Amino acid sequence: MTSTALVTGASRGLGAEIARVLASDHEVRLGGRSADSLASIASELPGSTPWPVDLLDHDAVARAAEGIESLDVLVHNAGVAALGTVAESSIADWRAQYESNVLAVVSLTKALLPALRRAGGHVVLINSGAGLRVNPGWGAYAASKFALRAFGDALRAEEPALRVTSIHPGRIDTDMQKAIVEHEGDHYEPSQFLRASTVAQAVRNAVDTPADAHPTDIVLKPIPR
Numbered sequence: 001m002t003s004t005a006l007v008t009g010a011s012r013g014l015g016a017e018i019a020r021v022l023a024s025d026h027e028v029r030l031g032g033r034s035a036d037s038l039a040s041i042a043s044e045l046p047g048s049t050p051w052p053v054d055l056l057d058h059d060a061v062a063r064a065a066e067g068i069e070s071l072d073v074l075v076h077n078a079g080v081a082a083l084g085t086v087a088e089s090s091i092a093d094w095r096a097q098y099e100s101n102v103l104a105v106v107s108l109t110k111a112l113l114p115a116l117r118r119a120g121g122h123v124v125l126i127n128s129g130a131g132l133r134v135n136p137g138w139g140a141y142a143a144s145k146f147a148l149r150a151f152g153d154a155l156r157a158e159e160p161a162l163r164v165t166s167i168h169p170g171r172i173d174t175d176m177q178k179a180i181v182e183h184e185g186d187h188y189e190p191s192q193f194l195r196a197s198t199v200a201q202a203v204r205n206a207v208d209t210p211a212d213a214h215p216t217d218i219v220l221k222p223i224p225r
Contacts, residue, residue, distance in 0.1 A: 002025070002026065002027050003025060003026045003027070003072040003073065004026060004027045004028075004029070004068075004070060004071050004072050004073070004119070005022045005026040005027070005028045005029070005071070005072060005073035005074070005075065006028070006029040006031060006051060006068070006071060006073070006074050006075070006112070007019045007022065007028060007029070007030060007031055007075040007077055008031035008032075008055060008075065008076055008077050008078035008108070009031065009032065009077040009078030009079065010028075010030040010031050010032055010038065010041060010077070011030070011032040011033075011037040011038050011040075011041060012037075012041070012175065013172075013174040013175060013176065013196055014077055014126065014172060014174055014196045014199055014200065015031075015032075015075075015077040015078065016041045016196075017196040017197050017199070017200035018075055018077060018199075018200045018203050018204075019041060019045060019048065020044075020045065020200065021197075021200045021201060021203065021204040022073065022075075022203075022204065022207070023045045023047070023048060026072065026073065027047060027048070027049070028045060028047075028048045028049070029048070029049050029050075029051040029068075030042055030045075030048050030049065030050050030051055031051045031052075031053065031055070031078065032050070032051070032052055033052065033054060034052050035050050035052045037052075038050040038051075038052060051064065055078060055100070055104035055107070055108060056099060056100065056103075056104055058103075058107040061104075061107050061108050061111055062107075062111045064111075065108070065111035065112050065115070068112060068115045069115060069118065070115050070118045070119045071112055071115040071116050071118075071119055071121050072119045072121050072122065073121060073122050073124065073207055074108075074109065074112055074116060074121060074122070074123045074124070075124045075126065075203060076105045076108070076109075076123070076124065076125050076126060077126045078100070078104065079100055079101045079126070079144075080096060080097055080100045080101065081097070081141045081176060081180060082096065082097060082140065082141065083137050083138060083140075083141065083180060083183050083184075084137060084140070085136065085137050085139070086139050089139070089140050093140050094140040094143070097140050097141055097143075097144040098143070098144050098147065100144075101141075101144035101145065101147075101148055102144050102147045102148055102151065105125065105148060105151060106151060109123060109155065113159070116159075116162055117159070117161060117162070120161055120162070121162055121163075122162065122163040122164075122165070122206070122207055123152075123155065123162060123163070123164045123165070124165045124167060124203055124206060124207070125148055125149075125151075125152045125164070125165065125166045125167065126167055126169070126199075126203075127145050127148050127149055127152075127166045127167060127168045128141075128142075128145045128168060128169065129168055129169065129170045129171075129219070129221070130142040130145045131145030131146055131148060131149045131166070131168055132149075132168055132219070148166075149166055152164050152165075152166040153166075156214075156216065163209075163214050163215070164216070165206045165215045165216060165217070165218060166216070166217050166218070167199070167202055167203065167206070167217075167218045167220070168217065168218065168219045168220070169194055169199045169202070169219075169220040170193070170194055170220060170221045170222045171192075171193045171194065171222060172193055172194045172195075172196055172199055173190045173193040173194065173195055173196060174196055177193055191224060191225040192222065192224050193222055194220060194222045198220070199220060202218055202220055205218075206218060
């Protein structure tokens with residue numbers, strides 16, 4: 001029987017790369033905000049299924065999850081970043097990042113727990129280096145990623161039949177990174193960042209880890225090219 005996977009934020013960037021590396025032997029549900037945003041990657045990956053749902057609408061998430069009976073791999077990739085110091089960032093900035101980077105993950109995981117348990121599945125959390133340390137101006141984002149790491153640790157302890165992997169990549173060459181560098185007022189140089197395909201391969205390696213091992217935490221740091 002073909003394995004199944006769901007990748008959130010699959011319309012572009014890292015999410016699309018993760019979908020590509022899993023699609024060779026998984027039926028991949030492509031999570032995204034709209035069917036239109038997923039059209040390109042869906043057409044590229046025959047056999048994949050667009051799964052458009054607003055992850056901040058927890059009722060909609062629960063309804064969408066009802067049709068998934070069994071799930072081998074769940075990759076939480078969708079997220080947002082809004083940088084700013086504690087003094088200059090707004091409560092809305094903190095709330096938006098916590099809701100997208102933590103509560104949306106909790107909601108979707110809870111909705112899919114029966115399917116994951118049925119498959120003895122694997123939950124992969126795309127975290128960040130900011131989930132291990134905090135730099136100035138990154139407080140709100142880092143707080144959400146520290147919380148995401150705590151969620152992964154709790155899920156791993158509470159669901160021993162599942163594998164739960166937190167992946168902590170350094171900065172990745174994506175459109176989100178371009179926006180961050182622009183905010184920082186720096187020149188964007190792709191060679192300074194991890195390739196999205198490299199991080200996607202780390203997800204694939206975690207999924208392919210033999211069943212007698214549990215890859216709990218993976219940290220990737222860029223080597224400037």
